[in-house]
Amino acid sequence: MALGKDYAAQECSMARALEIIGERWTLLVIRDAFYGVRRYNDFLVHLGIPRAVLAARLRTLTGAGVLARHRYQESPPRDEYVLTERGQALWPTVRSLALWGRVHFTERQLRHFRHAPCGTELGPYGECPSCGTVVPLGDIEMTPGPGLDLSPEDPVSRALLAPRRLLQPLVVEADHPVGSDPAEGRPV
Amino acid sequence: MALGKDYAAQECSMARALEIIGERWTLLVIRDAFYGVRRYNDFLVHLGIPRAVLAARLRTLTGAGVLARHRYQESPPRDEYVLTERGQALWPTVRSLALWGRVHFTERQLRHFRHAPCGTELGPYGECPSCGTVVPLGDIEMTPGPGLDLSPEDPVSRALLAPRRLLQPLVVEADHPVGSDPAEGRPV
DNA sequence: CGACGCGAGTTCAATGAACGAACCGACCTG
DNA sequence: CAGGTCGGTTCGTTCATTGAACTCGCGTCG
Structure with missing residues (x-):
């Protein structure tokens, strides 16, 4: 059991599941995905997770087919992470x-x-x-x-x-500091 | 977030749950408890978990009221760990x-x-x-x-x-090495 | 054009947790 | 009394997490 993330000897489907979603932060990322969070930065500020860990978790989850990476604009290239059927x-x-x-x-x-x-x-x-x-x-x-x-x-x-x-994509408004005036032709 | 086990800022009941059962090995311990495993040594050999980690997890789980420690013999004093209602x-x-x-x-x-x-x-x-x-x-x-x-x-x-x-207490027979003769008045 | 900002990462030093082997103490058994 | 079992603790090493700093592509503002 060299790595810290595999439950090697465990002959059990729950052990297989835990190798994917059992790491720290992972299930909170998935919860946020159910809530509609899709963007790296939104996960980051909502969870307060270290950037490197978030990047690693998103890699693992996309690799396992739980999340899918989906390009939503070309320039600058931006991807969002959405739950697959497996994730749902x-x-x-x-x-x-x-x-x-x-x-x-x-x-x-x-x-x-x-x-x-x-x-x-x-x-x-x-x-x-x-x-x-x-x-x-x-x-x-x-x-x-x-x-x-x-x-x-x-x-x-x-x-x-x-x-x-659930799953409805989250739209986050610009982060104007508390007390600033939002009354500028912004559509309701 | 000094400690590695709390999801401090998360205002979410799942985060509270994960602080208890979200650590490595914990959910496998609980699975084994559903299977009827109750003794330190049985968890140990079945999971292949480091002794210190097992001791720490059992402490956390009993402290959280997920497992209860229950004395089943006095001399030598031996306890077993059983799922509480909260655990079940x-x-x-x-x-x-x-x-x-x-x-x-x-x-x-x-x-x-x-x-x-x-x-x-x-x-x-x-x-x-x-x-x-x-x-x-x-x-x-x-x-x-x-x-x-x-x-x-x-x-x-x-x-x-x-x-x-499920939950039926597990009885483990003595570990005679493979090939040894088990034909000694042992009741079926 | 240049300065600045943003989103989405990577890199790095420091800290904390997990690992596995060894050790321990109470008790029982031969 | 020698050896074994059960349920741990201790300890040095390895691995993962953390938070801060840095990078890179691109768009925008003056």
């Missing part, structure tokens, strides 16, 4: 882990996840308790809960305050 | 992660997990697709699948070959 298949894991953390280690709920068509809060596994079906990711609406800081420092967290669908 | 609540996470690993990174299935009363293989969240209910852990039977090594080196893996229920 991690939603039950992410959901159940976050729920476990909330139930056992958080007092107040930070975010709501609801089945958009009917407004019901998601069950433990990402299903809709009232409809009884597994909810497609695009039908999941996330909204701030009572425990969430409503005026966070970083612009990514601010952008994530608005109600939104 | 991680089953959907463990199940969904293992399933993700199997679907995306393993060819053949290593273990089956079935709803014992009806024999149906569990769904992605630990539910029984035919009964439609969440299966209590004690009703989950695990059996070797086609991909599993049938004559593993270590005695813990050998003990885990027999069909068993």
